Amino acid sequence: MSSQFYQEYPKFHVAVDCIIFGFERGHLKVLLQKRPFEPHAGEWSLMGGFVRQDEDVDDAAARVLTELTGLKDVYMKQVGAFGSVHRDSGDRVVSVAYSALLDIARVDKELNREHSAYWEDITLLPPLLFDHTEMVRQSLRMLRESISKRPVGFQLLPPLFTLTQLQMLYEAILGESIDKRNFRKRVAEIPFIEKTDEIDKLTSRRGAALYRFNNRAYQRDKHFKL
Amino acid sequence: MSSQFYQEYPKFHVAVDCIIFGFERGHLKVLLQKRPFEPHAGEWSLMGGFVRQDEDVDDAAARVLTELTGLKDVYMKQVGAFGSVHRDSGDRVVSVAYSALLDIARVDKELNREHSAYWEDITLLPPLLFDHTEMVRQSLRMLRESISKRPVGFQLLPPLFTLTQLQMLYEAILGESIDKRNFRKRVAEIPFIEKTDEIDKLTSRRGAALYRFNNRAYQRDKHFKL
DNA sequence: TCAAAAGTGTTAAGTTTACACCCATGA
DNA sequence: TCATGGGTGTAAACTTAACACTTTTGA
Numbered sequence: 001m002s003s004q005f006y007q008e009y010p011k012f013h014v015a016v017d018c019i020i021f022g023f024e025r026g027h028l029k030v031l032l033q034k035r036p037f038e039p040h041a042g043e044w045s046l047m048g049g050f051v052r053q054d055e056d057v058d059d060a061a062a063r064v065l066t067e068l069t070g071l072k073d074v075y076m077k078q079v080g081a082f083g084s085v086h087r088d089s090g091d092r093v094v095s096v097a098y099s100a101l102l103d104i105a106r107v108d109k110e111l112n113r114e115h116s117a118y119w120e121d122i123t124l125l126p127p128l129l130f131d132h133t134e135m136v137r138q139s140l141r142m143l144r145e146s147i148s149k150r151p152v153g154f155q156l157l158p159p160l161f162t163l164t165q166l167q168m169l170y171e172a173i174l175g176e177s178i179d180k181r182n183f184r185k186r187v188a189e190i191p192f193i194e195k196t197d198e199i200d201k202l203t204s205r206r207g208a209a210l211y212r213f214n215n216r217a218y219q220r221d222k223h224f225k226l
Numbered sequence: 227m228s229s230q231f232y233q234e235y236p237k238f239h240v241a242v243d244c245i246i247f248g249f250e251r252g253h254l255k256v257l258l259q260k261r262p263f264e265p266h267a268g269e270w271s272l273m274g275g276f277v278r279q280d281e282d283v284d285d286a287a288a289r290v291l292t293e294l295t296g297l298k299d300v301y302m303k304q305v306g307a308f309g310s311v312h313r314d315s316g317d318r319v320v321s322v323a324y325s326a327l328l329d330i331a332r333v334d335k336e337l338n339r340e341h342s343a344y345w346e347d348i349t350l351l352p353p354l355l356f357d358h359t360e361m362v363r364q365s366l367r368m369l370r371e372s373i374s375k376r377p378v379g380f381q382l383l384p385p386l387f388t389l390t391q392l393q394m395l396y397e398a399i400l401g402e403s404i405d406k407r408n409f410r411k412r413v414a415e416i417p418f419i420e421k422t423d424e425i426d427k428l429t430s431r432r433g434a435a436l437y438r439f440n441n442r443a444y445q446r447d448k449h450f451k452l
Numbered sequence: 453t454c455a456a457a458a459g460t461g462t463t464a465a466g467t468t469t470a471c472a473c474c475c476a477t478g479a
Numbered sequence: 480t481c482a483t484g485g486g487t488g489t490a491a492a493c494t495t496a497a498c499a500c501t502t503t504t505g506a
Contacts (some may be wrong), residue, residue, distance in 0.1 A: 005265055005316035011237035014309070039231060050235040057320060081307040081322045082281025083240070088230035094240050094283060094320070095308045134236040159401050164457075181460070182496070201329025204457040206503040390484075407487070408469070430484040431477040 014094040015088075016061040017048035019079065019139040020069070022104030025128050027121050028172040029104070029135060031068065034116040035129060041088045045048060045129035046136070047117060048095065068115050071107030071124040074102045075155040076134065078145075079139045084203040099139035101155035122172075147173050151192070151224050154213035162200050162208040170226065186226055192217035241314075241321040242273035242287040243358065244296070246363040247304065248330030249382040253347050255330070256362060257294065260342040266317045271355035272362070274321065282284055287324040295339050296334030301327045301381040302374075307364045313357050317362050324367035327381035330446040348398075352385060373399050377450050379417070380439035388434040389413060394452065397451060420442035 004118050007183070013062035028182045037216040051057055067074055103109070106120065112118070120126070122140065124148040126131065146152050153162075167183050188194055192219070198210040216226075246257040261271045264295075275284045277286040284304070292298055305323035309444065313319070337346070347350070348366065353359065370448050372378050379395050393409050420443070424436040444450075 006239055006276070006319070009239055010279045012240050012277070013232055013235055014238045021305055027355065050232070051238070051309070051320075053236045053318075056311055057259065057307060060309075078306050080304050081283060083277070083286075083322065085280055087283055091278075094277075094322075098321075162458090179496075179498085180458090181498085184459080185461090204503090205505045206456080206458055208458060210323065388485085405470075406485095407471085410486080412490090427477095430473070431479080432483080432485055433477075434485055 011094040013091060014051040015048050015093050015218055016051060016055065016057060016064055016094050017046040017097045017117050017135055018061060018065050018068070018076075018084075018172070019046060019097060019099040019136050021099060021122075021139075021143065021156060022107070022119055022120065023169050023172065024104050026168045026172060027123075028169075029119040029121055030125065030154075031107075031112070031117050031161060032120050032125075033068075033118075036116060040216060041130045042130055044126045046097075046132045047115065057096050057165065058098075061096070065098075065100050068111060069102065069106075070111050070116055071102060071106060077142070077154065080136060084096065084131070089130070090114050097135040097139065099143065101143075101152060104154065105158055144175075148226055149224070151213060151218060151226075153226075157213075160198055160200075160210040160212055162203065162210060164172050164203070164208060165209070166193075183226075188209075190224060190226070191221060239317060239319040240277040240283065241274050241319050242277060242283060242290055243252050243308075243323045243361055244274040244287060244291050244294070244302075245272060245323060245325040245362050247348075247365075247382060248289065248333070248345055248370065249395050249398065250330050250345065250400060252394045253349075254382075254395075255345040255347055256351065257333075257338070257343050257412045258292075258346050258351075258354070259344075260290060262342060266355055269355045272323075272358045273341065284324075287322070291324075291326050294314060294337060294343055295328065295332075296337050296444050297328060297332060301378065303368070305361060305368060305372050308357050308361065312358070315356070323361040323365065325369065326398065327369075327378060329447075331382050331384055369399055374452055375450070376443060377416075377439060377452075379452075383439075384440055386422060386424055386426075386436040388429065388436060390429070390434060392419075393436070409452075413437075416450060416452070 024178045031047065032044050033043050033047045035043050045167060047064055049060065051060040061076060065074055076098050079099050081094060081096045083094045095121045125136065147151040147170065156169060157165060163184055168176055171177055192214045194212050194214050196210050196212050200210050201207045242416055248255045257273065258270050259273045260268050261267050275286065278281055279327040285303060290295055291300055302324050305325050307320060307322050309320045311318060351362065373396065382389060382395060389410055397403055418440045420438050420440050422436050422438050426436050427432040427433045
């Protein structure tokens with residue numbers, strides 16, 4: 001099995017943990033799980049899993065995400081490796097954290113229930129298992145940095161969205177309020193945020209124009225600043 | 227030995243690889259090694275090593291750095307985990323990359339020689355082993371992002387430096403030239419970059435004022451933009 | 453008819469960029 | 480005395496921030 005090289009060196013369990021972000025009614029949320037196995041069964045934790053023998057670490061993260069949400073091809077980004085000796089009280093485990101951004105409406109609620117997973121507001125997180133709080137903290141920091149520089153926010157919205165939704169998303173992620181007119185002025189200058197002729201009538205009597213993120217147009221010209 | 231939990235899951239070699247940056251005569255450089263063991267002995271690679279049984283992954287990176295340079299307490303930052311199944315042809319290895327910034331004058335040249343390590347200009351890198359080129363690429367991207375937002379550049383300079391040296395450092399990292407007057411105007415507004423009354427007479431006839439990064443002052447007010 | 457969310461421009465303040473010459477010194 | 484790198488200020492262009500009222504419509 002194992003190659004002739006490196007035999008003298010120790011081996012470790014390698015796990016992945018997913019920080020899964022969603023956005024609902026103006027709030028940024030994270031999908032948390034009541035841990036389904038020992039040790040520490042029943043505590044709040046991120047959804048994780050062990051990397052398999054012939055599986056890329058990135059693929060393991062995607063697999064775990066799919067197990068919990070039913071979704072494939074979700075936007076994921078590595079947050080980093082967590083490798084303190086005693087970070088997991090079950091055994092030595094090196095874990096690689098990944099953050100995922102998805103449209104909360106698309107997740108399979110049945111699968112969530114089967115895994116005892118619940119959406120929690122990012123501002124109201126309970127204490128989490130091991131170093132999972134630090135993982136969330138770090139991925140939120142990364143999300144805040146990327147949101148204004150790259151058009152990742154759209155991953156958290158449905159395909160059609162109103163400008164108010166988009167603004168609330170930015171406010172929830174950045175944790176500060178934004179001037180409506182300045183925000184809309186900036187959006188108007190971004191060629192790949194396109195106004196459609198659909199109208200959303202659910203959130204206001206008057207109705208709000210629905211917009212779309214055009215990825216083709218973005219690929220042509222990636223210039224972006226919001 | 228191994229705990230009762232997680233026994234059924236596979237284990238992997240875990241390694242660290244160091245992207246060690248230095249700055250010399252206007253050039254940003256990386257410390258590369260002729261790989262001293264099989265497989266692929268003699269190829270250009272980053273300095274790396276396997277994580278030990280009772281060692282934090284972060285500590286393993288610091289140890290490897292110390293082995294190669296003789297330096298402790300060097301600025302290091304995790305770049306990320308690299309976990310493709312076949313990334314290392316010797317065996318399955320998950321590697322965590324770390325970048326280090328240090329004052330090239332302080333490294334132990336004898337240790338470098340013992341490890342067949344050489345400083346290479348970042349713009350003139352040879353092809354590297356496995357995914358090491360990607361590791362360098364990624365850490366350079368991170369360095370470019372952080373250099374203008376946080377005062378990390380000083381880690382690459384001696385304790386006293388001239389403004390021309392500082393500017394050349396920024397130019398080497400960002401890969402673009404900067405207007406001298408605008409650069410100095412900005413530096414002048416940063417309270418923790420302090421002019422000393424020392425003069426450097428080595429690089430010019432006239433002599434240039436030497437400056438110092440005051441970490442105390444930085445801790446008091448971390449506001450920074452260069 | 454009124455409550456609730458959508459939509460819309462202008463001005464002042466601040467930031468960034470472009471640009472060229474004199475200074476001090478050692479060889 | 481001259482070649483070399485050190486040091487200095489201003490004005491125009493651009494970007495950001497602050498700010499309040501009108502529109503539409505369903506209940």
